[in-house]
Amino acid sequence: MKIFEVYSLFDVEPVEADGALLYDRLGNKYLDFYGGHAVISIGHGHPHFVERITKQLGKLAFYSNSVPISIQKDLAHKLGELSGYASWNLFLCNSGAEANENAMKLASAHNGRKKIMTFNGGFHGRTSLAVAATDNPNIVFPVNEGAEILRFAFEDFEGTQTALEQGDVCCVIIEGIQGVGGVCEPSAEFLRHLRSKCDETGTVLILDEVQSGYGRSGRFFAHQHAEIEPDIISIAKGMGNGFPIGGILIHPELKPTFGMLGTTFGGNHLACAAGLAVLEVIEKEKLIENADIMGKMLMAELEAIPEIKEVRGKGLMIGAEFDFAVADLRKKILYEQKVFTGSSSNKNTLRLLPPLNIGEKEVDQCINAIKQALK
Numbered sequence: 124m125k126i127f128e129v130y131s132l133f134d135v136e137p138v139e140a141d142g143a144l145l146y147d148r149l150g151n152k153y154l155d156f157y158g159g160h161a162v163i164s165i166g167h168g169h170p171h172f173v174e175r176i177t178k179q180l181g182k183l184a185f186y187s188n189s190v191p192i193s194i195q196k197d198l199a200h201k202l203g204e205l206s207g208y209a210s211w212n213l214f215l216c217n218s219g220a221e222a223n224e225n226a227m228k229l230a231s232a233h234n235g236r237k238k239i240m241t242f243n244g245g246f247h248g249r250t251s252l253a254v255a256a257t258d259n260p261n262i263v264f265p266v267n268e269g270a271e272i273l274r275f276a277f278e279d280f281e282g283t284q285t286a287l288e289q290g291d292v293c294c295v296i297i298e299g300i301q302g303v304g305g306v307c308e309p310s311a312e313f314l315r316h317l318r319s320k321c322d323e324t325g326t327v328l329i330l331d332e333v334q335s336g337y338g339r340s341g342r343f344f345a346h347q348h349a350e351i352e353p354d355i356i357s358i359a360k361g362m363g364n365g366f367p368i369g370g371i372l373i374h375p376e377l378k379p380t381f382g383m384l385g386t387t388f389g390g391n392h393l394a395c396a397a398g399l400a401v402l403e404v405i406e407k408e409k410l411i412e413n414a415d416i417m418g419k420m421l422m423a424e425l426e427a428i429p430e431i432k433e434v435r436g437k438g439l440m441i442g443a444e445f446d447f448a449v450a451d452l453r454k455k456i457l458y459e460q461k462v463f464t465g466s467s468s469n470k471n472t473l474r475l476l477p478p479l480n481i482g483e484k485e486v487d488q489c490i491n492a493i494k495q496a497l498k
């Protein structure tokens with residue numbers, strides 16, 4: 124059997140990793156400023172991560188959600204403590220798309236409505252509702268076309284207000300910072316406007332923090348820069364540092380009923396051990412503060428590169444926009460300078476998503492690599 128080929132691949136196969144470094148079969152060393160697409164939060168092979176998962180594996184790797192699983196409660200407790208949402212509830216699943224799918228279902232169960240408000244450039248995953256809410260017709264197929272989607276531009280205060288005032292919108296789903304769309308941020312004013320219009324109209328506000336959450340923006344969640352509280356927050360990616368785990372944080376006003384949501388693998392013992400290890404390292408090594416400091420340093424250095432027209436983002440979720448398509452530049456940065464970087468649906472934007480524990484040395488290496496590749 125062969126692999127069903129749906130991915131366009133880098134011509135490098137990492138086989139080992141350590142911190143922010145990746146190694147190929149020949150022992151070539153690469154700096155990871157892509158983080159496997161914003162997944163690697165605490166660095167590759169972190170000893171605490173390895174130890175916690177290994178220990179759990181030796182005890183019990185999996186049993187279904189039909190029995191009490193104490194480690195889920197430990198994870199929820201730690202997540203509540205670090206994120207500032209201690210009084211909320213947690214539902215665990217396996218990926219970002221699944222988190223958003225559950226978030227939208229839960230919103231609909233709450234208010235009985237079905238229209239979904241989303242935004243230009245948004246990406247929410249590839250399952251049924253999540254892909255319908257995503258702004259990319261190339262990955263939406265006829266079976267996904269049933270959802271009632273209302274799509275707006277960021278900062279369309281008037282259009283979103285008029286639509287929400289109809290009183291029939293189930294939920295608004297918006298990324299804290301758009302990742303795939305090219306590191307674009309809704310303004311704090313726009314998020315506050317959505318919050319207040321959702322309050323007035325009984326609409327559920329979902330913040331998709333799958334990519335921008337878990338400390339990446341220099342706060343636990345990117346929406347916390349705007350000082351709003353949504354009703355549901357979706358998480359995945361950095362949550363497991365590579366171990367598949369996702370979830371939704373749920374405001375206490377949204378009540379559960381037995382059987383309302385469910386999953387076989389979500390919240391399994393191993394995934395929770397991985398999730399706890401990530402939070403423990405984030406806390407102990409002050410990685411949110413580090414993301415803020417290193418992000419500011421990286422952004423300042425990028426702004427000084429004349430070929431870069433705009434630098435967007437917060438913390439270690441950064442988009443550098445050139446006035447040309449960056450595909451070739453990215454190849455040079457990878458093959459000649461040995462640094463992994465990310466792309467986005469905006470062809471001129473280079474995306475940087477390194478592990479949250481990088482230091483000044485790695486920032487300098489990345490900046491030098493970009494400069495060399497531009498020569």
Ligand SMILES: Cc1ncc(COP(=O)(O)O)c(C=O)c1O
Nearest residue numbers: 218219220246247248302333334
């Ligand atoms: C903001 C956002 N939401 C959802 C997803 C989907 O996550 P997953 O690929 O884990 O389903 C992604 C993935 O890139 C994302 O960036």
